[in-house]
Amino acid sequence: MLLPVIRILGEDLEGATLPLLGLALGIYGLSQAVLQLPLGLLSDKIGRKPVIYGGLVVFIAGSLVAGFSESIWGLIIGRALQGAGAIASAVMALAADLSRPEQRSKMMAMIGGSIGLAFAISLILGPILSEWLSLQGLFFVIAALAFIALIVAMTVVPRGDQASKVHLNLTFAERWKHVTAKGRIFVLALAVFVIHWSLVAVFMIVPDKLEQSGFALAQHSWIYLTVLILSIALMVPMMLGAERKKMHRQIMQLAFFVIVVALVSLFTGFTHIAFWLVVLTLFFAGFNLLEAKLPSTVSNLFGSQYRGTALGIFSTSQFLGAFLGGSLTGYLLPKLGLEGILYMNIALAALAGLALTFLGKLPEIQKIVIQLDDTDKESGQKAQISALKMPGVLEAIANDGEGKVYLQVDKSRINQKDLMALGQIEG
Template sequence: MSEKIQTTLPHETVMQPQEKQAAFAVAGIFATRMLGLFMIFPVFALFAEQEFKNITGFQIGLAMGIYGLTQALLQIPYGMLSDKYGRKPLIMVGMLVFMFGSVVCALADSIEMMIVGRAIQGMGAVAAVLMATVADTVTEPFRLRAMSIVGMTIGLSFTLSLVAGPLLSELVGVRGIFWVIAALAGVGMVLVMFAVPKIEGQRFQREAEADPAQFKAVLSNPQLLRLDLGVFVLHAMLTAMFVVVPMLIRDNAGMDSMHHWELYLPVMLLSFVLMVPFIIQAESKGRMKQMFVGAIAALVIVQLAMLNFAHGFWSIFLIMLLFFTAFNLLEASLPSLVVKLSPADKKGTASGVYSSSQFFGAAIGGALGGYFYQFYGFDGVFVFTTVLGAVWLFVAISMTQPLPLSIASVSYDAILAPEEMDSLTEKLLSYDGVYEVVILSNEQRIYFKIDRKVINEIGLIDYIHKGLSRE
C-alpha cells in the first residue's frame, strides 16, 4: 500500500525576483522571434505574387516554411554549443543571425533571395538555449511556472503576429515588416544583455536540453512518436493553409489584404475564449484524450469546410474560428502531453525531438502546400491538409489516456551505493503521487514523475534534500 509523504514547505515558497526577471526576459526574447517568424504569414503570399515575376506556388510555400528546416537542423547543436560556450553568447549569435536574415528578406529582389533570407532567419535557432537558460536561472520547484510564462508568451505572440502582419503591411508594406522584424531582433539582444540575469554554475540541463545518447530511446517510444507526428502535422497544416488562405479571403470574402486583420483579430480573441472550457475539461476533469482527439477531428472538418463552404466573409470567419480554437487547444496540449508521457530523465530529449518535428512540419507543409497550390489550386491544398489530418486522427485514436503527471528533479551531494539507490527508489515510489524515479549517480540528481494534485513537489524536494544532502 502506498504511503502519504509528510512534507513541509521550505521558506522559499514563491519565485525570487531574479527568477521572475529571468522568466519574463526569456519570454520577451521568444516573443521577438515568434513575431518575426509569423507576422508575414497573413500577407506574404499576396505580396510575393505582386512583387516577384514568374513566381510559382511552390516557391511561395518554400519561402514561408523553409525557416523550419534550418531551425529543426540547428536548434539541438545550438543547445550543445551553449553548454560549452555559454547561454548568452549563443543567444546573441542566434539573434544576430536572425536579424541578418530579416535584412536579407527586406532587401530581396527575387523570390530566391527571399527564400535564402527566410532560411537564414531559421538559422538563429536559439529556442533550446532559451529553455536551458530558464532551467539555469530558476530553481526546480518553480521551473514549471517559469516555463508556463514562456509558453503563454509564445501563444500570445503567435496570435498578435496574425493581427500585426496585416496592420503593419498597411502602414509600412511587407518589406517594412521585415525591417520591423530586424528591429525586434535588436530588442531581443538588448534583453539578453541587460534583462537576463548572470548565469552562475551553468550545467547541462537534462530537463531542457537534448542528450544525443537518448535519441534511440525517445525515437522508439510509440507514445512520444504519436506526439511528434501530431505537432508535425499541426504545423504542416498551418503553413500549407496560409499559402492560400490570404488569397481565399481576398477572392471569396472580398477583403483587401490590408483589412484582413479585421477577420483575424476577432477570430483569434474568440478562439482563446472558446478554448478555455476544453482546456479545463482536459486538464482538470481528466478528459485529455477526448478533448485531444476531438480537436484533431475539428481540424479535419475545417479542411473539408474550406473545400466546400468558404464562399463569403461569415463562412470563412466561422471556419477559421473553428480552426484556431482547435489549433490553440492542440498547441497548448501537445507540450503538456510530452511531459506526461516522456520518461522522467528524458524530458529534454523528448522535447527537443518534438520541437524539431514541429519545425520540419512547417518546412514540409509550406513546400507541399505550395506545390499543390501551383498544380491543383485551392482545392489541392485543402485535399492535402485533409489527408494529413485524417492520418493524425487515425493515429491519435489509439493513444492511451494520459495521467496528469509532471516531471521534476533534485540534486544531492551524498555518495550512494547501488543498493542504497535501489532502496531510495523503492522508498520514493511507495509515496502516493510518485509514479517514476530515476537516480543518475554520475550527475548526483534524482528525476521523478509526480501527480501534483496528490503530492507537494516542493515538500518532496525538501524531504529528499534533508535525507541525502550533507550539512
Template sequence: MNSTERRALAGLASLYVFRMLGLFMVLPVLSLYGADYRGSTPALLGLALGAYGLSQALLQIPLGMLSDRWGRKPVIFLGLAVFAMGSVVAALTDSVYGLIAGRILQGAGAIAAATMALAADLTRDENRGKAMAVIGASIGVAFVLAVVLGPLVAGLGGLSAIFWLTALLALVGMLLVWRLVPNPQQLAPRGPRQGDFSRLLRQGDVWRLVSGVFFLHLLLTMMFVPLPHLLVDQLHLASDQHWKLYGPLMLGAFVLMLPLMRAAEKRQQVPGAMRLALLGLVFGGVALMPEVRGNWIVLCLGVFFLAFNLLEALLPAQLTRVAPAECRGAATGLYATLQFLGAFAGGSLGGVVYGQGGAGAVATLALGVLLLWSIAWWQMRGTRVPLAGR
C-alpha cells in the same frame, strides 16, 4: 512560483512572443505581397513561406544539445543574431530567391530548444508544467498579434517593412535575455550520453507529442498559402484589411482556449482535450472548400484557430513531463525540429498543390493530413501521455 521563476518565465515568454511574432507576421501576407517579387510562382512562394522551417529543423537538435554543453544563453544570443541577419537579407531583396535565402537564414537562428530547456532549468518540477503551458500560450499570443499586425505592417511598407521589424524584435529579444532572464543556479549537464538520447528516441510518449506538433504546423502553414487569396476572393476583404477578420477571431479563440486548457489540466483530461482539438482542426480544411462561403468560412476558421491554440499550449507542457532531465535540451530540440519541419513541409506542399489545383486541392490535402495524423495517434494508443499533476 517564487520570484526567480516568475522573472524567468516573464522574460522567456516575452522572448517567445517577439521571436515568433517575427516568424508568424509573414504568414497571412506572403502569398499576396510575394507575387510582386521577381521570379515568383505559387510553388516558390510556398517554399519561401516554409523555408525557415527547413533550417530550423536541421539545427534544433544540434543547437539544443550544444546548449546542454555550452549553456543556454550563449546559444540563444547566437541564434537571435543569425535570425536578425536573415531578416535584413529578406528586407533588402526584390526577388523570390533572395526571399527564400533570407527565410532560410532566419530559420538558422534555431533557439526554440535552448529557450524551452532554459525555462525548464529555471523552474522547479512542480511548476514546470505551468511554465511550459505559459510559453506555449505565449506562442498563441504571438500568433494572435501576428495575423493582425502582419496585414497592417505590410499595408504600410510591404514585406520589407515586416522583415525590418523582425530584425528589430530580435535585438529586443537579446535585451530581454540579458536584462530579465536570470542565469540557472546550477550549471547545465554536460549533455546527454549516447545511451540517454537513444532511450529518449524509444519513448512512445515523446513520439506522440512531437508527431503532433509536426502535423499541427504542417496544417497551419499549408492553410496560409490559399487563405489570404480566399479572403480577397470570397469575403471581398482587401489585403490590408484582413486584420479586421483575424483580430476578433484570434482574440476570441485565445480567450476561449485559456479556460479549456486549465480545465483539462485540473481534471487530468489532457489527452482527451488534445483529441478534441484534433477534431477541431478539421474545420480548417473545410473552410478552404469551394462549397463553403460567407459566414461559414469565418465560423470554420474560428474553430480551427481555437483548436490550434489549445494544442500549441498543451503539447510542449506535456513533453517536459516525459523527457529525462539529463537530455531535456535534446528532447525540446527534437520537438522543435518536428515543429519547424512541419512548417517547411506545409509551405512547400501547399504552394505546389495550390498552384496545380487551387484552394480546393489544398483543402483535400489538409483533410488527408488530418486522417494520417489520427491514424498515427491511434497506432500509438498504447502509450500513455502523462497527465498534469502526476
C-alpha cells in the same frame, strides 16, 4: 506577421512563383529543424548566452537580407537565415537555469503564454503594417524587434549558473531506446508535424480566398482579431474540461476533429464574413489547443533524463511540418488545385487524430517535496540518483542547503514506500 501577407505581397517580387513563395514561407522551418538540436547541445557546452546572442545576430542578418531584397530568391535566403537563429532550446534551458525548481513550471507557463500572445498580436499587426510599410518594411520591423531582444538579453537577463542536476550515466543509445520504446514519441511527433503543416498550408490558401471573397488585405487584421478572440473562448473550456476529467488524449483528438471540420467547410465556397469567422475560429481553436497540449504531453511522458532527446525529436518534426507545409503546398497547389490540397490536409489531420489513440494512458503528474535528514550537497545528490531510478519519477532536483528534493512523479506508477525511504514527504 509574415504568415498572413507573404502569399499575397510576395507575388510582386522578381521571379516570384507560387512554389517559390511556398518555399519562402516554409524554409524557415527547415533551418530550425536542422539547427535546433545542435544549438541546444552547443549551449550545454559553451553556455546559453553566447548561443542566444549569436542566434539573434543571425536572425537579424536574415531579416535585413530579406528586407533589402527585391527578388524571391533574396527572400528565400533571408528566411533561411532567420530560421538559422534557432535559439528556442537555449532560451528555454536558460529559463530553467535561472528559475528555482518550485517556480520552474510557472516560468515555462509564462514563456509559453508570451509566445501565444506574440502569435496573436502579430497575426493582427501583419496586414496592418504591410499596408504602410510593404513586405520589405515588415522585415525591417522584425529586425528592429530582434535587436531590442538582443539588447535585453545582454543587459537585463542574468547570465545564471547552469543547474547542477544529477544525471544518470546513460548513453545516447539508451536514451533513444527508452524514448522510442513504445512509439509514443512518434505519435506526438506526427501530431505536431501535421498541425504546423496545416497552419502554413492554410496561410498559403486563406489570404487569397479572403481577397476573392471581397476582403482587402487591410481588412484581414480585424478578421484575425475576431477569430483569435472567438477561438480562445472556444479553446479554454475544452482545455479546462480536459484537465478536470483527465481526458487529455480525447481532447487532443477532438481538436483534430475540429480542424478536419474547418477544412471540410472550405469545400463549400461560401464567401460571407460569418462563414470565414466560423471556419477560421474552428481551425485556430483546434490548432491552439494542440499547440499547448502536445509539448506538455511530451514533457509529462518523459522524465528529465530523457526529455532532451524526446523534445529534440518533437521539435525537429514540428519545424519540418512547417517547411513541408509551405514548400509542398506551393508546389502542389497549381497541380492539384484547392480541392487536392484540402483532401491532403484533411487526410493528414484525420491520420494524426487517429494515431493519438496509440498513446494509451497518460501520466497523472504530481509534485512532491522530500525533506531529507541531512542538508549537505552529497546527500541531495544521492537522493536525486535514488529517486531517478524509481519507476514513475520524471524529475528530481535538489536545492543545496535546504535539504529538500523536488520531484515530479507519475501518480499512477509511483510507490509511496520508495519515496518514504528517501525522507519525509512534505504536505
